[in-house]
Amino acid sequence: xxxKILEKEQLSENVFKLVLDAPRIAKKRKAGxxxxxxxxxxxxxxxxxxxxxxxxxxxxxxxxxxxxxxxTHLSEMNAGDELLDLVGPLGQPTHIEKIGTIACIGGGVxxxxxxxxxxxxxxxxxxxxxIIGARDKSxxxxxxxxxxxxxxxxxxxxxxxxxxxGFVSQALEEKYLLQGKKIDLVVAIGPVxxxxxxxxxxxxxNVPTVVSLNSIMVDATGMxxxxxxxxxxxxxxxxxxxxxxxxxxxxxxxLIDRQRIYLDEEKECMDHYCTCKQQGKxxx
Amino acid sequence: xxEQDPKVRARNFDEVPLGFxxxxxxxxxxxxxQCKNPACVDGCPVEVDIPGFIALVAEGDFIGAAKxxxxxxxxxxxxxxxCPQEVQCEIQCVRGKKAExxxxxxxxxxxxxxxxxxxxxxxxxxxxxxxxxxxxxxxxPAGLTVAGDMVQLGHDVTMFEALHAAGGVLVYGIPEFRLxxxxxxxxxxxxxxxxxxxETSSVIxxxxxxxxxxxEGYDAIFLGTxxxxxxxxxxxxxxxxxxxxxxxxxxxxxxxxxxRFPEYDTPIVRGKNVAVIxxxxxxxxxxxxxxxxxxxxxxxxxxxxxQEMPARxxxxxHAEEEGIQLNLLTTPIKYIxxxxxxxxxxxxxxxxxxxxxxxxRRRPVPIEGSEFTWDVDAVVVAIxxxxxxxxxxTTPGLDTxxxxxxxxxxxxxxxxxxxxxxxxxxxxxAATVILAMGAGRKAARAMHEYVMSK
Numbered sequence: 235x236x237x238k239i240l241e242k243e244q245l246s247e248n249v250f251k252l253v254l255d256a257p258r259i260a261k262k263r264k265a266g267x268x269x270x271x272x273x274x275x276x277x278x279x280x281x282x283x284x285x286x287x288x289x290x291x292x293x294x295x296x297x298x299x300x301x302x303x304x305x306t307h308l309s310e311m312n313a314g315d316e317l318l319d320l321v322g323p324l325g326q327p328t329h330i331e332k333i334g335t336i337a338c339i340g341g342g343v344x345x346x347x348x349x350x351x352x353x354x355x356x357x358x359x360x361x362x363x364x365i366i367g368a369r370d371k372s373x374x375x376x377x378x379x380x381x382x383x384x385x386x387x388x389x390x391x392x393x394x395x396x397x398x399x400g401f402v403s404q405a406l407e408e409k410y411l412l413q414g415k416k417i418d419l420v421v422a423i424g425p426v427x428x429x430x431x432x433x434x435x436x437x438x439x440n441v442p443t444v445v446s447l448n449s450i451m452v453d454a455t456g457m458x459x460x461x462x463x464x465x466x467x468x469x470x471x472x473x474x475x476x477x478x479x480x481x482x483x484x485x486x487x488x489l490i491d492r493q494r495i496y497l498d499e500e501k502e503c504m505d506h507y508c509t510c511k512q513q514g515k516x517x518x
Numbered sequence: 519x520x521e522q523d524p525k526v527r528a529r530n531f532d533e534v535p536l537g538f539x540x541x542x543x544x545x546x547x548x549x550x551x552q553c554k555n556p557a558c559v560d561g562c563p564v565e566v567d568i569p570g571f572i573a574l575v576a577e578g579d580f581i582g583a584a585k586x587x588x589x590x591x592x593x594x595x596x597x598x599x600x601c602p603q604e605v606q607c608e609i610q611c612v613r614g615k616k617a618e619x620x621x622x623x624x625x626x627x628x629x630x631x632x633x634x635x636x637x638x639x640x641x642x643x644x645x646x647x648x649x650x651x652x653x654x655x656x657x658x659p660a661g662l663t664v665a666g667d668m669v670q671l672g673h674d675v676t677m678f679e680a681l682h683a684a685g686g687v688l689v690y691g692i693p694e695f696r697l698x699x700x701x702x703x704x705x706x707x708x709x710x711x712x713x714x715x716x717e718t719s720s721v722i723x724x725x726x727x728x729x730x731x732x733x734e735g736y737d738a739i740f741l742g743t744x745x746x747x748x749x750x751x752x753x754x755x756x757x758x759x760x761x762x763x764x765x766x767x768x769x770x771x772x773x774x775x776x777x778r779f780p781e782y783d784t785p786i787v788r789g790k791n792v793a794v795i796x797x798x799x800x801x802x803x804x805x806x807x808x809x810x811x812x813x814x815x816x817x818x819x820x821x822x823x824x825q826e827m828p829a830r831x832x833x834x835x836h837a838e839e840e841g842i843q844l845n846l847l848t849t850p851i852k853y854i855x856x857x858x859x860x861x862x863x864x865x866x867x868x869x870x871x872x873x874x875x876x877x878x879r880r881r882p883v884p885i886e887g888s889e890f891t892w893d894v895d896a897v898v899v900a901i902x903x904x905x906x907x908x909x910x911x912t913t914p915g916l917d918t919x920x921x922x923x924x925x926x927x928x929x930x931x932x933x934x935x936x937x938x939x940x941x942x943x944x945x946x947x948a949a950t951v952i953l954a955m956g957a958g959r960k961a962a963r964a965m966h967e968y969v970m971s972k
Binding site: 235258259262272276277278279303304318319320321322323324452453455456457458459460462463464469474487488491492494495496499500502503506 | 718719750759774858
């Protein structure tokens with residue numbers, strides 16, 4: 235089904251937010267779920283986590299980073315434009331319950347998917363420690379939104395240009411785990427190296443850690459197995475078994491390899507897109 | 519029937535058989551002796567009036583012949599191409615006892631194509647509305663049949679499809695060179711003209727459950743969600759880059775048109791030495807796709823012998839003509855990769871046939887010490903697929919068997935839930951297009967009775 239873009243906002247140099255008109259999905263979606271969209275007839279199916287939704291208004295918010303052709307094209311669309319297809323909500327929702335103290339960690343654009351989980355966990359009565367990070371200050375997104383659903387809040391930047399100087403995993407360890415502060419669950423979403431670093435850290439302290447994986451997908455309904463990942467030695471499909479898994483069981487090495495399958499093709503596709511645009515065949 | 523030259527067609531995605539000319543069709547139709555008790559009709563799961571349509575072809579009334587088929591089969595252009603006629607209608611043909619049976623499938627294909635090309639696809643008169651709402655979940659062969667039958671009985675039919683295009687396995691699974699997608703689109707379009715509403719990108723079980731659909735006022739629901747979960751062998755290295763399920767490989771190429779990358783955005787690994795594991799029609803489709811994507815060598819690896827291959831003889835023949843190398847009585851036991859996680863070779867075992875197993879076929883037994891490796895840079899695992907679980911896990915009270923297939927009455931498609939019917943691969947496990955259509959036909963009859971007596 236087609237979906238209209240209602241609002242567009244640029245959150246940082248290469249991170250964009252779109253609000254979509256999608257009443258059926260907005261009504262059904264739960265924290266942790268995702269959608270798949272297709273921009274045009276020749277387009278690929280792009281999975282993106284739902285950052286927020288308003289069931290009453292019938293709107294869905296997605297936040298994405300431009301990494302290849304499809305996301306670049308998406309970032310060039312505007313309010314009033316229509317996506318050719320939008321399907322969802324997909325994947326298993328986050329298991330929300332009152333556990334105690336939960337650290338919600340988002341790296342880069344990963345703050346967007348961590349936000350609805352943080353909000354739901356807060357609503358369930360948990361004490362929320364949020365740690366969000368990025369390479370530098372200009373890449374930090376959703377700071378106010380995250381603050382509003384957190385009891386404790388830390389910003390970390392790799393270059394120290396804002397807040398804690400270092401990675402989110404280091405902030406977690408230095409500010410909490412090393413000091414013996416009790417954390418019952420960590421939820422970490424972001425680039426794979428960041429999630430791996432958080433998991434390596436929390437393993438040392440035996441803190442259960444949930445990660446949300448963004449594997450390559452095609453149908454995203456359990457039909458193709460493109461998104462398969464090894465979890466505790468067993469093959470799982472991120473699209474229907476996930477996207478959330480026990481981070482201590484995930485084979486991150488394999489995940490990184492599998493995310494690089496189409497690097498050459500992604501570049502070729504981007505070059506093709508740029509050439510077409512230069513030749514005035516916009517919208518391709 | 520004339521075909522594209524194997525050397526040429528092995529590198530393009532155009533349809534392989536070129537089809538009958540009108541003269542050829544008439545000549546072939548004249549071979550039918552119009553049996554009084556036509557056994558061929560008994561062999562057809564949807565009971566097409568075979569002698570009836572063939573008589574019209576012999577008279578040159580091709581449009582009339584197409585109408586005749588369509589009175590019992592909504593998808594003649596599809597069935598003429600992908601039905602295993604050699605084990606259904608044609609095997610029953612009296613002419614086949616002494617010579618070749620009448621080419622029923624090719625004639626069916628010819629009249630459907632003739633009608634479409636003539637632009638004379640006729641829309642039957644709309645029946646009086648019954649006021650009953652029917653939901654059809656899945657738009658593959660079973661769902662299309664149910665939708666077509668129910669709309670022609672006057673019901674208000676909505677068909678839900680998870681993907682962005684209707685047709686199910688006809689669009690994601692079967693390649694363009696065997697079933698052009700324009701034909702599927704035309705058949706779906708025909709159903710829309712009959713009044714069927716189509717909701718693509720709607721995953722039932724996610725955006726709405728079966729119970730939600732009843733709440734929305736549907737009187738009966740048909741589940742035709744197919745055999746959509748790929749099987750892997752669970753051997754070491756199976757998650758290496760370059761190793762695909764047949765579902766993924768074919769979906770990328772067929773539905774997403776990766777063979778036209780970068781004009782289309784979806785990429786696919788174009789291996790030089792490709793191994794396809796399996797011996798069914800899907801394995802043949804994958805192997806022939808790999809060849810068309812530019813492989814130097816395509817090896818079909820099957821653990822039993824040629825006799826046990828489940829693929830149609832015609833498909834095996836086409837594959838071999840195109841240069842696919844059959845490696846029978848062979849099974850992979852391990853994939854080996856490089857430091858970047860890409861498959862580089864596979865270790866295999868030779869097999870021999872032992873005693874018959876549960877399927878009645880002789881069981882393949884590994885020959886000890888027969889391990890060997892060979893270099894591959896892409897692998898497609900085509901060893902079957904299981905039931906897609908999305909509807910089952912969100913429908914309380916819907917009985918399933920140990921393979922998670924939905925339990926449904928063979929004659930009516932009735933499930934353990936009132937008003938819920940099911941048919942096709944989701945009930946039987948992966949089978950054929952026409953069997954799914956046959957199940958759809960029976961379920962439609964039962965659903966009609968059910969909603970009218972409510």
